[in-house]
Amino acid sequence: MPVFKTPFNGYSVKFSPFYESRLAVATAQNFGILGNGRVHVLDLSPAAPALTELVAFDTADGVYDLAWSESHDSLLIAAVADGSVKIYDTALPPTANPIRSLHEHTREVHSADYNPTRRDSFITSSWDDTVKLWTVDRPTSVRTFKEHAYCVYNATWNPRHSDVFCSASGDCTLRIWDVREMGSTMIIPAHEFEILACDWNKYDDCLIASASVDKSIKIWDVRNYRVPIAVLNGHGYAVRKVKFSPHKRNLLASCSYDMTVCLWDFMVEDALVGRYDHHTEFAVGVDMSVLVEGLLASTGWDELVYVWQQGMDPRAV
Amino acid sequence: MATQSPPSPSSTAGNPPTLAAETSQQATGVQQDGPPEAAEQPISSPSVFVNSEPMREEQVQNAVKFLSHPKVRGSPVIYRRSFLEKKGLTKEEIDEAFRRVPDPPPSAQATSANQVGQVKSSSSNIQSQAPTQALQPQPAGAAPTAVSPVSTTMMSRFHWYHAVLAVGLLAASGAGTAVFFKKSLIPRLKSWIRKVVLEEEDDSENKSIAKPSLAEEAAAAAKAAAAAASDVAKASQELLNSKNEERRYFSELMNLLDVQLQEMKSMSNSIRKLEGPSNNSGRTSLVNQEDHRDSVTGVKQPYANGKADFDMQSVRSSSPPAPGEPSVAPHPKSYMEIMAMVQRGEKPPNIRDINDLPPNPNQQLPNPRLAPKAKPWEVGQAQNASGQVIQSQVSAEGLNFKVQDNGLNHQSDDDSSVPWWQRKNVKITEVGEDEIKAGPYSVRTNEPPVQRTWVPPQPPPVVMPEAAEAIRRPKPSGPTEQSTSHQLASQTSEVTDELQRITKISEAGGIEEIKGNGSVQNSSEIQEEQETHA
DSSP: OOOOOOOOHHHEEEEEEEOOOEEEEEEEEEGGGGSOOOOOOOOEEEETTTTEEEEEESSSOOEEEEEEEESSEEEEEEEETTTTTEEEESSSSSGGGOEEEOOOSSSSSEEEEEETOSSSSEEETTTTTTTEEEEOOOOSSEEEEEEOOEEEEEEEEOSSOOEEEEETTTOOOOEEETTSSSEEEEEEEOOOSEEEEEOHHHHHHTTEEETTTOOEEEEGGGGTTTTOSSOOOSSSEEEEEEEEOOSOOTEEEEEEETTTTEEEETTTSSSSEEEEEHHHHOEEEEEEESTTTOOOEEEETTTTEEEEEEOOOOOOO | EEEEEOOOOOTTOOOHHHHHHHHHHHOOEEEEHHHHHHHHSSSSSTTTTTTOOOHHHHHHHHHHHHHHSHHHOOOOOOHHOOOOOOTTHHHHHHHHHHSSSOOTTSSSSSSOOOOSSOOOHHHHHHHHHHHHHHHHHHHHHHSSSOOHHHHHHHHHHHHHHHHHHHHHHHHHHHHHHHIIIIIIHHHHHHHHHHHHHHHHHHHHHHHSSSOOOHHHHHHHHHHHHOOOHHHHHHHHHHHHHHHHHHHHHHHHHHHHHHHHHHHHHHHHHHHHHHSOOOOSSOOOHHHHHHHHSOOOOOOOOGGGGTTOSSSSOOEEEEEEEEHHHOOOOOOOOEEEEEEEEHHHHOOOOOOOOOOOOOOOOOOOOOOOOOOOOOOGGGGTOOHHHHHHHOOHHHHHHHHHHHHHTTTSSSSOOOOOSSGGGGGHHHHHHSSSOOOOOOOOOOOOOEEEEETOOOOOOOSSSOOHHHHHHHSSOOOSSSOOOSOOOHHHHHHHHHHHHHHHHHHHHHHHHHHHHHHHHOOOHHHHHHHHHHHHHH
C-alpha cells in the first residue's frame, strides 16, 4: 500500500469527488502550533502502489482542513490556521495560486465542507465559535452562524438535504442548522466533553455520528435525539475524526489520538470491525473514497499519508 | 414557501414562526446579507431537523430558577445559554425561561427576584436584548483562551470558597490538636520526666544510704534500666496512641469536610428546588457543572429532578467500555518542546516567511471540465437529476465514460491492468447488501430508473457468451435489506474480470453505439433481467 511522506505534520486528507486516483492532504508545520503549512495534491499511480505528488501549495500558516469542490474538478478549499479560507486551482501552477483568499474568521479555521447536493456552496467552521457559509464566486460570506459558546471543530452538510448541516463544538453540543432559518434548529448535548467531529449517515439522513474527547463515538437519530442509538467505545484517546461510509449504510471510519484508524458497524453489538494501527503519532485525518468502494486514506502527525483498501494492511508493500 | 399569519410570542415550540419571532429577542449575532427571512414553513412537510417536542414546563421552571440566582445573573448570557443547552433544554424552553426572568443589565438597577412572573412584555425583551448584545463581544473576546472562560471563573469561584473553607478547617484542626497536645501529651511527658527524675533520685538515695554490694548495685541498675526502658516503651506507646488519635481526628475532619461539601451541593440543589433563595453562599449550578465536568463519568446532575436528560445507558455499546473521562493523550516529545519554545516566546527556527495571498485576486474561476458524478447514495433519487450538469457533447461523453467506469476500471492511461486499489477483497463481496455501483444514468438514459440498480454497461456488439451467462446467473437466495437488484450487483462483482473485458471492448468499440440502441438483443436481455428483478 502506498505511503507518502509529507514534510509537515498531517492534518487532513480528502479524496477528490471527480478523480478516483486523486487526493489532497493538508499539513501544518510544528504540529500546527506555529509555522507554515502546505497543501499536497497526490495521485495514485494505477500500476504500482505509489503516491506521487502532482502539485503542492505553501501557506504562511498551517492548513487544518481541505474540501474539494463538487462543481469544479480542480478547485480545492483550504481552511488555514490564520483564519483565512483559501481557494486553490490545482490545474494552475503554484505561482498562480491561490485564486482566492477569504479572510473573515477571526480565529483558526478548523474545518471546511463542500455541499454535495447543491454543489454551489461550502461551510467553514472556526475557533471563533462561528460557522460561515460561502460560495466560490462571492468575495464575502453569505451567512454567519454564531451560537456556539466555544470553538466549532467541525461542520458537515447533510448528504440529502441541501440546506441542512450539523456542527460540532467544544461547548459539548451538536447543533443542526438550516440555512433558511435564522438560528440553529436543533441542539443535541451529545457529550460531556468537547466534540471534535461529526458526520451524517449517507443512507439515513437522520443519523449523525459525533466523536469526542471522551474517546467515544455516538450515533444520534435526530428524530429521537435524547438518547443515542449507539455508543462506540474502543479508542484509547480522543477521537479526532469520524466519517460515514459512502457505500455502506452501517459502516463508519474514525481516527484517534491513540494512533489508530478504526472501522465500526454501529448496528452490531460488537461494533469494532477493523482497526489499523499504522500511524506512529496521532492519527488526525481519515477519509473514505466516494468513487472507489472500500478505499481509505489517513494521515497523522507522523507526517505520513496512507492509502489502502479496507481489509488490507496499510503498511503492506 | 408558504407564509403564515403573524406569530404570537408565546406560541408552541417547534414551529419556524416561533423561531422567527424569538430571533428578535435572541442574543445571537447572526448576520445576513439581505433582510431576515419572514416567518414561514420552508417545506410543506415539517422538517425532521427541527425539534418538535412541546415545551416542558418543568424544565422551563428549573431554568427560571437557575437564571434568577444572583450568581448566575452576573455571568454572561452566552454561558447561561450554553449551560442550559448542555442540560438538554431546547431553544424554545431556554428562550421562554429567559423571557420569564426579567433580565436587567448587570450594571443597572437592583434585580428583583421574581422568577415566576410571566413577563411577556416586549420592553423586557428589548432590555434583555441590549445588555446581552453588549455582553456578546465580551465572551467572544474572552473565548480565545486555552481554558474555557467559564471554567476559569467557575474554578476561581470554586477555589475562593474552597480556600476559605480549607483555611478555616485547618485553623480549627490546628487549634484542636494544640489543645489536645496541651491537655494530654504534655502532662504525660511531664509525669514521665518526673518519674524518671524521681527514680533517679531514689536510686541515688538508695545508693547513698545503703552500701550495696556490686551485685546489688548492678541489679539495681538493671532494674532502673528496665524501668526506664519500660517507661520509654510506655511513653512511645502513648505517643503512638496519640498519633492514632490524631489520625482519627484528622479522618474525622476529612469526613467533616466531605459532609460540608455534600451540604454545599445539596444547598445549591435546594436553591433550585425550593422556593426562595438559599441562605448559604452556595455555589451556583455553573460551579456544579464544573464539578460535573471534572468528576468521573456517570455522575448525573439532578438538575431536572433526577431525570436523565441524556442517558448514558445506550442501546448498543461495544465490548470493553473505556468511556468517560478523557485522559490526555501523550503528545510527542518534539511537540512538547515546541510548545515550551512558543510559550517562552521563541519562534521555532524552520519557519519561512511566505506570502500566500492570491497573486491575481480576480483570477477567473476555471470552467468545470467534468460533470459532477452522482453519489452512491443518491441512486434513484430525484435530486440526482438536478445536480447533473448537462453540457456539451464532450462532457456528456465523459459522463458515459463514467457510467462504464463504475469504479471498475481506471479510465485514463492504463487499460491493461486493474488499478491496485480496485482489487476487491472477499469481505466486500460477501456483504453485498448496500453495494450500489451506479453511474449518473438519470441524465441520458431513457430506461426507467429502477430503484438502486446497478446498471451494467451496454454490452458490446461482440457478445461474450461467458459473460452473458454470468450476468444471467441466478441470484442467491436470502433476505437483503434492499431490493433484490443488490444481489445482482453482488453477483456481477464476482464476475468482475469478465465485465471489465466487456467494458473495455465497449469503450473501444464506440460510444455512439452505447448511446444508441446498440445491440438490441442484448439490451433487451438485460432489460428483461431488470424487469424480473425489479
